Amino acid sequence: MKYVFKNQSxxxxxxxxxxxxxxxxxxxxxxxxxxxxxISSLFLIKSFSYxxxxxNLTREEIVxxxxxxxxxLKVYKxxxxxxxxxxxxxxxxxxxxxxxxxxxxxxxxxxSEEFHGHVCGQKTERQTHExxxxxxxxxxxxxxxxxxxxxxxxxxxxxxxLLKNETKILKQDLKRAKEYxxxxxxxxxxxxxxxxxxxxxxxxxxxxSGSMGNKDQSDSxxxxxxxxNEEMLAEFCKTPDIKAKTKHELQKVHSSIDxxxxxxxxxxxxxxDMEDFKEFWNALLYTPKGVASYPDxxxxxxxxxxxxxxxxxxxxxxxxxxxxxxxxxxxxxxAEKLAIVRKFLRFCVKKHYLEKxxxxxxxxxxxxxxxxxxxxxxxxxYHNSELRGMFARFKEKNFFIKNIANFYLPxxxxxxxxxxxxxxxxxxxxxxxxxxxxxxxxxxxLKTKESKRKVPIHEFLINELRFLEYVESRKDEAMLFDMRxxxxxxxxxYSHKYVEAFSEFRKTFVEPVRIEDDLIxxxxxxxxxxxxxxxxxxxxxDITDLLGHKQPKDDQTLGYIHADIKDKYGFIHDMNIxxxxxxxxxxxxxxxxxxxxxx
Numbered sequence: 001m002k003y004v005f006k007n008q009s010x011x012x013x014x015x016x017x018x019x020x021x022x023x024x025x026x027x028x029x030x031x032x033x034x035x036x037x038x039i040s041s042l043f044l045i046k047s048f049s050y051x052x053x054x055x056n057l058t059r060e061e062i063v064x065x066x067x068x069x070x071x072x073l074k075v076y077k078x079x080x081x082x083x084x085x086x087x088x089x090x091x092x093x094x095x096x097x098x099x100x101x102x103x104x105x106x107x108x109x110x111x112s113e114e115f116h117g118h119v120c121g122q123k124t125e126r127q128t129h130e131x132x133x134x135x136x137x138x139x140x141x142x143x144x145x146x147x148x149x150x151x152x153x154x155x156x157x158x159x160x161x162l163l164k165n166e167t168k169i170l171k172q173d174l175k176r177a178k179e180y181x182x183x184x185x186x187x188x189x190x191x192x193x194x195x196x197x198x199x200x201x202x203x204x205x206x207x208x209s210g211s212m213g214n215k216d217q218s219d220s221x222x223x224x225x226x227x228x229n230e231e232m233l234a235e236f237c238k239t240p241d242i243k244a245k246t247k248h249e250l251q252k253v254h255s256s257i258d259x260x261x262x263x264x265x266x267x268x269x270x271x272x273d274m275e276d277f278k279e280f281w282n283a284l285l286y287t288p289k290g291v292a293s294y295p296d297x298x299x300x301x302x303x304x305x306x307x308x309x310x311x312x313x314x315x316x317x318x319x320x321x322x323x324x325x326x327x328x329x330x331x332x333x334x335a336e337k338l339a340i341v342r343k344f345l346r347f348c349v350k351k352h353y354l355e356k357x358x359x360x361x362x363x364x365x366x367x368x369x370x371x372x373x374x375x376x377x378x379x380x381x382y383h384n385s386e387l388r389g390m391f392a393r394f395k396e397k398n399f400f401i402k403n404i405a406n407f408y409l410p411x412x413x414x415x416x417x418x419x420x421x422x423x424x425x426x427x428x429x430x431x432x433x434x435x436x437x438x439x440x441x442x443x444x445x446l447k448t449k450e451s452k453r454k455v456p457i458h459e460f461l462i463n464e465l466r467f468l469e470y471v472e473s474r475k476d477e478a479m480l481f482d483m484r485x486x487x488x489x490x491x492x493x494y495s496h497k498y499v500e501a502f503s504e505f506r507k508t509f510v511e512p513v514r515i516e517d518d519l520i521x522x523x524x525x526x527x528x529x530x531x532x533x534x535x536x537x538x539x540x541x542d543i544t545d546l547l548g549h550k551q552p553k554d555d556q557t558l559g560y561i562h563a564d565i566k567d568k569y570g571f572i573h574d575m576n577i578x579x580x581x582x583x584x585x586x587x588x589x590x591x592x593x594x595x596x597x598x599x
Contacts, residue, residue: 004028004040011036013043044120065150069158072146073165079140080169083176090138091169103177108170115163115170125156132159135166226268227353229261236347255292255305256337257344259284262306269345269354277358283309284337288317288326297321314448316550338364380519381528382510384579387414389509391580391587400594404470405481406501407591411465413525415458416440416572417533417547420502420522422451424495426480431457431471434565438462442548445492451548456569464588466595473599529575536574546571 003015010031016023028036080087095102097110118128136147150158227235233254236242242253263280264272286309292298297317301308311317317326329337338359345357382390390410393399400407412423422442432441432454439454446452461467474480483494502522507515514520526547533543542563544550563571577584 003044004036013040041116041120065154066157068146069150069154069161072143073161076140076143077165077169079142081172087138087140092173094134094138095170103173105174105177108174112167112170115167118163119160119167128159128163129155132162135162226270228267229269232269232348232351232353233257233261233344235351236344239347251292252337253340256284256340259287259305259309259337260341260344262304269348272358274358277364279306280341281338281359281364282313284341285329285334286310286313287329288312289329289333291326294321294324297324311550316448316450320550380514380524381531382520382524386510386520387528387580388583391583393505393508394587395590400591400598403482403501404595404598405483405498406505408465408467408470408481409498410502410522410525411461412440413522414528415461415575416455417526417529418442418455419451419526419548420495420498421493422446422548424481424483424498425485427478428471428475428480430480431468437565437569438468439565446548448548448550450550453545453548454565454568455546456565456572458572458575460584460588464585465591466599470595470599532575532577533571535576538571538574542567542571 003013005012005014009027011028011033012025013028014023014025028039030036030039079085080091082088092102095107095111097104097107100107102108102111114131117123118131136144147158237250237253242250245253260269260280263283264276266272266276283306287305288308291305291308297308301311308317311320312326342357342359345354345359348354349357394407409420409423412418413420418440425444426440430441430443432439434441434454438457440457442451442453442455457467471480479494483498485492485494486496499522506520510520530543530547533546534540545563546568
């Protein structure tokens with residue numbers, strides 16, 4: 001497609017503006033090639049005269065006689081559409097396709113697409129002129145005479161408008177053929193006209209509710225007001241089964257459905273899509289057990305289960321309220337809540353408030369999600385023996401040559417506590433000098449607002465692992481590591497490909513039982529970093545700051561404590577790595593020898 005380009009977010013339109021060093025660019029907001037082509041074609045048709053004007057800016061007082069050209073083409077169209085005329089016969093002979101007459105639907109479709117390509121700028125100006133002259137040769141004498149009066153500058157626009165005019169004539173040919181021979185078309189036309197009359201009557205009567213027409217007829221139209229979420233819930237709660245529930249059971253009904261309502265900013269369930277239901281299920285899963293029984297927590301979050309669930313998923317709520325114990329709900333409880341919401345949605349479908357329930361998908365299985373989520377909050381730090389095993393793998397020469405990122409990502413996570421995605425999306429510009437201290441400047445697409453921070457780089461990475469030399473070698477590259485972005489559930493992820501690679505790598509130095517229970521993952525490096533920092537007597541709130549977590553709400557004094565970059569440098573180097581230091585130094589020696597071949 002000319003002027004249409006694809007990038008990670010979808011298709012975009014890009015065309016140079018004539019007589020300038022600028023280009024016209026806008027997102028087509030779609031990843032579908034057919035839709036992108038359709039939108040760009042429409043824009044090219046609408047903007048043709050504008051770009052023609054821009055092309056002529058450097059010429060003196062050029063005036064295109066649009067009204068006169070259009071009037072001449074209207075006269076030609078009127079004459080060309082006369083049935084059984086010479087013009088009609090010549091048109092059908094000229095526009096034949098695969099031995100089919102020009103009035104055949106296949107021929108009309110073929111030539112409509114051909115004309116479309118010329119009008120949308122997909123053909124050269126020369127090609128458009130050649131086709132236009134062939135049409136002009138069989139056109140009316142009136143149009144041929146008019147053509148002799150136009151200037152060279154007007155001929156391009158003349159042929160463009162001629163092709164658009166010819167397309168309209170083809171559509172009229174097709175309509176005639178259907179009216180004569182296609183019974184289904186006639187029936188659809190009658191039905192369409194009847195619907196149009198009904199809609200016009202509804203508009204004239206200003207009908208906002210009720211129905212119009214005989215309900216026994218298929219063409220009756222009913223106009224109803226869409227129910228709000230609250231109205232649907234209130235009606236659901238009046239059903240005998242729900243009314244018979246105890247106060248405690250009713251609370252579970254309301255809380256479960258509240259999670260659904262709070263999981264999207266859309267006003268009505270009618271507009272919910274699968275992504276909204278995935279957000280709901282994730283929120284239902286991560287809503288802590290009995291959180292509503294803690295009024296201080298519940299009110300701080302304005303009784304919003306969705307926000308509470310996000311905080312629990314991000315391991316923040318426990319830090320905010322250290323005196324509380326937040327646990328996952330039992331699988332049985334999850335299943336009960338899911339059953340309630342499914343019942344509510346089925347009720348809405350039965351009452352014709354919704355077309356269908358998207359929550360029937362088999363992916364919404366409490367057992368599957370509960371096992372996965374419970375494991376994620378039980379992540380453990382690496383054993384020293386496991387780290388030594390990893391260092392031994394690093395010493396293998398082919399490991400570094402194959403992919404340097406497989407080495408640096410774990411080591412950065414170990415010595416800085418950064419998340420995998422935070423490291424994967426880095427560029428050389430993320431490495432900065434802050435008051436004489438070399439830091440990771442964490443910004444961009446982050447998990448939480450607290451994730452934006454500056455973390456000093458440990459001297460071991462700089463001095464022993466030649467990290468700054470590596471950064472220098474990548475200053476002209478798009479990314480610090482060769483991580484390609486992919487879109488997962490609407491979110492851009494740079495670490496997606498690496499996850500699988502690391503999952504295989506960990507099998508070489510982690511005990512199988514710890515892998516099977518999903519206790520040891522890349523995320524465990526953050527736990528290991530925090531453990532080493534705590535052993536080095538770094539305070540809990542300082543570790544929280546380095547990790548990019550939210551500080552607890554219970555101690556307002558912490559809000560007044562702001563460690564500067566020199567303090568953070570001290571915290572990083574207070575990490576107690578004495579038990580693995582010898583193995584680290586041996587690995588670093590081998591790495592320095594090998595890395596000289598790479599950068």
